[in-house]
Amino acid sequence: MSEKxxxxxxxxxxxxxxxxxxxxxxxxxxxxxxxxxxGLVHHYFGSKEDLMVALIESQAQQVLELLxxxxxxWLEDLSQKRRPKGLAKMKQRELAQFMSSRMDQFxxxxxxxxxxxIEFLAMSAEMPKVSKKLKEILRKHRKILGLIFNNSNPGxxxxxxxxxxxxxxxxxxxxxxxxxxxxxxxxxxxFDYQL
Amino acid sequence: MSEKxxxxxxxxxxxxxxxxxxxxxxxxxxxxxxxxxxGLVHHYFGSKEDLMVALIESQAQQVLELLxxxxxxWLEDLSQKRRPKGLAKMKQRELAQFMSSRMDQFxxxxxxxxxxxIEFLAMSAEMPKVSKKLKEILRKHRKILGLIFNNSNPGxxxxxxxxxxxxxxxxxxxxxxxxxxxxxxxxxxxFDYQL
Amino acid sequence: MSEKxxxxxxxxxxxxxxxxxxxxxxxxxxxxxxxxxxGLVHHYFGSKEDLMVALIESQAQQVLELLxxxxxxWLEDLSQKRRPKGLAKMKQRELAQFMSSRMDQFxxxxxxxxxxxIEFLAMSAEMPKVSKKLKEILRKHRKILGLIFNNSNPGxxxxxxxxxxxxxxxxxxxxxxxxxxxxxxxxxxxFDYQL
Amino acid sequence: MSEKxxxxxxxxxxxxxxxxxxxxxxxxxxxxxxxxxxGLVHHYFGSKEDLMVALIESQAQQVLELLxxxxxxWLEDLSQKRRPKGLAKMKQRELAQFMSSRMDQFxxxxxxxxxxxIEFLAMSAEMPKVSKKLKEILRKHRKILGLIFNNSNPGxxxxxxxxxxxxxxxxxxxxxxxxxxxxxxxxxxxFDYQL
DNA sequence: AATGAATGAGCGTTCATTCAT
DNA sequence: CATGAATGAACGCTCATTCAT
Numbered sequence: 001m002s003e004k005x006x007x008x009x010x011x012x013x014x015x016x017x018x019x020x021x022x023x024x025x026x027x028x029x030x031x032x033x034x035x036x037x038x039g040l041v042h043h044y045f046g047s048k049e050d051l052m053v054a055l056i057e058s059q060a061q062q063v064l065e066l067l068x069x070x071x072x073x074w075l076e077d078l079s080q081k082r083r084p085k086g087l088a089k090m091k092q093r094e095l096a097q098f099m100s101s102r103m104d105q106f107x108x109x110x111x112x113x114x115x116x117x118i119e120f121l122a123m124s125a126e127m128p129k130v131s132k133k134l135k136e137i138l139r140k141h142r143k144i145l146g147l148i149f150n151n152s153n154p155g156x157x158x159x160x161x162x163x164x165x166x167x168x169x170x171x172x173x174x175x176x177x178x179x180x181x182x183x184x185x186x187x188x189x190x191f192d193y194q195l
Numbered sequence: 196m197s198e199k200x201x202x203x204x205x206x207x208x209x210x211x212x213x214x215x216x217x218x219x220x221x222x223x224x225x226x227x228x229x230x231x232x233x234g235l236v237h238h239y240f241g242s243k244e245d246l247m248v249a250l251i252e253s254q255a256q257q258v259l260e261l262l263x264x265x266x267x268x269w270l271e272d273l274s275q276k277r278r279p280k281g282l283a284k285m286k287q288r289e290l291a292q293f294m295s296s297r298m299d300q301f302x303x304x305x306x307x308x309x310x311x312x313i314e315f316l317a318m319s320a321e322m323p324k325v326s327k328k329l330k331e332i333l334r335k336h337r338k339i340l341g342l343i344f345n346n347s348n349p350g351x352x353x354x355x356x357x358x359x360x361x362x363x364x365x366x367x368x369x370x371x372x373x374x375x376x377x378x379x380x381x382x383x384x385x386f387d388y389q390l
Numbered sequence: 391m392s393e394k395x396x397x398x399x400x401x402x403x404x405x406x407x408x409x410x411x412x413x414x415x416x417x418x419x420x421x422x423x424x425x426x427x428x429g430l431v432h433h434y435f436g437s438k439e440d441l442m443v444a445l446i447e448s449q450a451q452q453v454l455e456l457l458x459x460x461x462x463x464w465l466e467d468l469s470q471k472r473r474p475k476g477l478a479k480m481k482q483r484e485l486a487q488f489m490s491s492r493m494d495q496f497x498x499x500x501x502x503x504x505x506x507x508i509e510f511l512a513m514s515a516e517m518p519k520v521s522k523k524l525k526e527i528l529r530k531h532r533k534i535l536g537l538i539f540n541n542s543n544p545g546x547x548x549x550x551x552x553x554x555x556x557x558x559x560x561x562x563x564x565x566x567x568x569x570x571x572x573x574x575x576x577x578x579x580x581f582d583y584q585l
Numbered sequence: 586m587s588e589k590x591x592x593x594x595x596x597x598x599x600x601x602x603x604x605x606x607x608x609x610x611x612x613x614x615x616x617x618x619x620x621x622x623x624g625l626v627h628h629y630f631g632s633k634e635d636l637m638v639a640l641i642e643s644q645a646q647q648v649l650e651l652l653x654x655x656x657x658x659w660l661e662d663l664s665q666k667r668r669p670k671g672l673a674k675m676k677q678r679e680l681a682q683f684m685s686s687r688m689d690q691f692x693x694x695x696x697x698x699x700x701x702x703i704e705f706l707a708m709s710a711e712m713p714k715v716s717k718k719l720k721e722i723l724r725k726h727r728k729i730l731g732l733i734f735n736n737s738n739p740g741x742x743x744x745x746x747x748x749x750x751x752x753x754x755x756x757x758x759x760x761x762x763x764x765x766x767x768x769x770x771x772x773x774x775x776f777d778y779q780l
Numbered sequence: 781a782a783t784g785a786a787t788g789a790g791c792g793t794t795c796a797t798t799c800a801t
Numbered sequence: 802c803a804t805g806a807a808t809g810a811a812c813g814c815t816c817a818t819t820c821a822t
Contacts, residue, residue: 038783125314159376181348237793516606516608562710785822
């Protein structure tokens, strides 16, 4: 097992999902993006579905790393489901400001990430393992968001994640929607905070 | 054209989309749900894509009818893009209360409708006509929401629709999410209103 | 049985073959050209193949009528496989001149006829009855040509008909071929005659 | 790319076209004749149409090779659109004798080749790429015939090729036609030459 | 480990034909 | 006579997957 090749395939799947969407991302297309023989995909991952599960895990890991790239300690705390001390010191308002700007940056800079997320959701309808993994990852992310914002209302994290997803989904369909205003309003209303 | 058969096919497509999802909803499966020969689908709709467009239109019509089943005048006004006078008389608070409870009722009662909506969004990635029609319908619905709530902020209707979609999407994936709480929070935050 | 409707269908088939070619000339398309319900085609002709056979007969009759529209007696004689007396009086050279100019006129004016002829030949590969009827008609036409030109060499009529067909076939494929020159050369060589 | 399998598929297409005609030569039938899985046809050729184009090229190459199998130099000269010196030395009469006997041999021996040629022409009505390639090949062959017979009359090569095609077409329909006599007459008239 | 030939189930679609009305 | 709804076999093509090399 060459971990390098395995990673190439995962990266190929990512690129293909971004550029082609999941319907055009056949095994051969993915292998093309990965610069790898298509037979290797099954050799390394067993099936297309399992490759997608691996990609989801890879993406999930990256999200957190990107959000807290400057605070590796926070990352460690959060993945252990502990509230980072640095966050605990922030006031609610300061926290909201910090996170919402960071998320905006994140989603602006990592549009591709969002695209893939949508593709995962689409795929989950026909791939049980993808569905299961995605569910698991989203639960984890909700928990982490709860920790970050110190908000015990389960509706809060659910709404936050769902709204971000929904905005992106509608944006994909119709790039003319008021995406910035919608995001700003979400931030404002959810964090009682205005830029 | 036997309108009865045509309707049977649309209903078959609806059922199939709900129970099987769009990927398993092949022409033959849809025809099976409709209790009709598969060739008839093309006889009546020309292509799978055109059937889906017809279904979207049928659904869009039903949404408004279901939301305002007790106020046919409002329906007429809204489809003419006029603000119904009955609404104009309500105060903001009263209006928010009215609509948000109605939407909650709607989405609780018409879960299937929501499921199909998600399938449409998934299909739109590979069916240009579906994409176009869906975009058109969503723009119309946003406009109507703006009229109803008398809110000229484009972010408002965008966020409202997107959040509802997002919540449903996540709910599909994981029926254990705090859907009620998320919806309640959305209502509270977006309409500054609490039950 | 309404002979009028039957004729409308035959005419529809002719038009469709000319404008659409035999592959696009489905029963429904033909019925469209005929301005008639597609079910009637089977009602009157039993099958598509039998319709085509009827069309071949109709065309074959018309060819002779068009060639000898000014000499109805000749027509009668020829269909009885007698050599018309008017022809017997002509000298070989005069005859060749007469017929070759007439054929040139014919094929220039009745390009559509030629097109259909090609379509028949194409169809004959997959429709045994069409093949049989066409064979029969062509034998008759060869016999008639033999009578006209008083030429007992079976190769003569075979070559004449085959060359005309071949030229048209190549012309269909590539309208830039030297069709006039080829026809002129055929006339010159076959009738030892130059314009 | 297994050239062996690719060739098997081309040969299968050839056989199928000869024995079944182009309408019955479905991908699966062709694969059957080739002794190969039907999916491989698309694996190697992309589409049925592209397979047919490949077959045309293969056939076109073989024609020249068969006609000049004993003069490889001529082949080289002709494909470079030069007149072979060996031909230049022949007198007109000798040349006509040489070529017409050779063609007779060719078409007697390679009846199947002729059958396929007719199928190509039929297919060209519905396959644009086939049409284009066939047009191209025929133009090339006309040019080569012009070189061989040193005849600059465009009608000559056009008539020659068209007549041969037409004779074969009629022969397909009705094997009882006077094919030998027609060919003999064509040779005699076109080359002013008698056996 | 890596390649790509080979497989086969399944897709949307077409269309001649049948038949109830 | 006429209509058009309904049927079903067949088509070209796609693609995840298997497997010999």
